[in-house]
Amino acid sequence: MNRLSYDLHIHSCLSPCGDDDMTPANIVGMAVIKELDVIAVTDHNSCKNCEAVCKWANQYGIIALPGMELTTEEEVHVLCLFATLEEAMRFDRYVDSKRNRVKNREDIFGKQLICNCKDEVIQKEEDLLLQNTTIRFERVYELMQFFHGVMIPAHIEKNSNSLLYNLGFIPIDSKFRCVEIKNMERKRELLAKHPYLEECVVVSNSDAHTLTDIHEPLYKMEVRERSPEAVMEWLRNDGRR
Numbered sequence: 001m002n003r004l005s006y007d008l009h010i011h012s013c014l015s016p017c018g019d020d021d022m023t024p025a026n027i028v029g030m031a032v033i034k035e036l037d038v039i040a041v042t043d044h045n046s047c048k049n050c051e052a053v054c055k056w057a058n059q060y061g062i063i064a065l066p067g068m069e070l071t072t073e074e075e076v077h078v079l080c081l082f083a084t085l086e087e088a089m090r091f092d093r094y095v096d097s098k099r100n101r102v103k104n105r106e107d108i109f110g111k112q113l114i115c116n117c118k119d120e121v122i123q124k125e126e127d128l129l130l131q132n133t134t135i136r137f138e139r140v141y142e143l144m145q146f147f148h149g150v151m152i153p154a155h156i157e158k159n160s161n162s163l164l165y166n167l168g169f170i171p172i173d174s175k176f177r178c179v180e181i182k183n184m185e186r187k188r189e190l191l192a193k194h195p196y197l198e199e200c201v202v203v204s205n206s207d208a209h210t211l212t213d214i215h216e217p218l219y220k221m222e223v224r225e226r227s228p229e230a231v232m233e234w235l236r237n238d239g240r241r
Contacts, residue, residue, distance in 0.1 A: 002226050004037035008065065009079060009180065009205030010069030010170040012053065014043040014123075016110035017129060019210045024052035025119035030211045032060050038221070038231055039214075040065040041216065042079050043161040044129040045099055047092035053087055055117045063228055069154060070095065071130070072137045077161045079180060080144060081235065083228040091147045098135050137167065141175045150235045155182040155207060157190060165199075165234050170196050177237040180205055184219075201237055 010027060011018035024041070031039045039062060041053045050066035066088035067081040082088040104112055104126060112125035120235030135143070144151040153163040156179055163170065178201040181187055191197050206215040223230040 001222045001224065002230075003220050003222050004034065004063070004226065004231070005220055006203070006231075007031070007036055007206050007208070007215040008038070008040040008042070008067070008081065008152075008203060009026070010039060010041050010208045010214060011069075012041050012043055012049040013111065013113040013115070014046055014049045014125060015209070016044075016104060016112050016128065017209050018043070018110070018144045020111060020113065021211060023119050024049055024115050024213055025056050027053060027214070028056040028060055028062060028064070029038070030214050031057075031062055034214060035217050036062065036215070037217075037226070038063040038065070040067040040079070040081050042067040042069040044069050045071055045089045045095055045131070045133060046125065046129055048125070050088050051085055052115045053120065055121070056119075056233055059237040063226065063231060065228055065231060068092065068139065070135065071132045071161070072135055072140065074137055074166050075132045075161055076137050076163050076166045077154040078137070078140050079154050080140070080149050081152065082147070082149045083231070083232045087148050091143070091149060094143075094147070095133060095135070098133040099127065100125045100131045100133065102131050130131065137163070138171060138173070150178060150232055151176045151181050152178045152203065152235065156180065157186055158182055164194075170194055172216075177201065178203065178235045182207065199233060203235075204223050
């Protein structure tokens with residue numbers, strides 16, 4: 001078994017809340033410095049910086065899962081991760097058709113920068129990515145099955161944009177098998193309140209918006225091999241304790 005350190009919730013300069021210096025190369029460079037094995041860049045409602053991130057990660061021997069932090073119709077944040085760039089970009093095109101479009105105000109929300117594989121800014125996303133989509137939470141698991149991804153409700157104990165805050169409960173027909181807790185010190189409390197979570201892999205990530213926010217190698221996963229496919233298997237519950 002391979003024991004890999006991870007941070008699966010990182011925002012690039014494409015997210016309006018992400019610093020402009022959160023370029024693909026800088027993110028991967030910081031992950032190398034912090035000795036992470038697996039990362040995922042998960043911008044709001046877009047995967048358009050994933051190609052550059054994957055390119056730089058491959059160059060430095062880091063596993064990068066292309067991903068997105070989807071905002072559902074109920075304004076619940078859900079991490080959607082993929083083993084391949086092709087699968088991520090198929091989902092990106094689908095989400096693009098489901099976004100509620102409002103023009104971004106850079107002076108209020110920040111820039112939304114798309115980078116190429118040379119780490120150069122080539123485009124700005126004009127519509128605000130922080131808007132919710134028309135995709136309901138109950139549909140996300142089914143969509144991840146169709147697009148060969150994995151669904152991870154994000155920072156579920158947070159008092160905004162989270163499953164427990166926005167919905168107030170875990171739906172009885174839920175099928176997700178991985179969940180993110182921002183503060184792992186609350187894991188025991190949350191498991192006691194919500195027995196469904198005992199069936200899930202529980203991860204904790206940085207939700208980084210600056211380079212210094214990216215996690216140190218705090219949390220580990222045990223996978224059969226060092227590959228995106230093995231990481232996805234672990235997240236789908238093969239890594240269940």
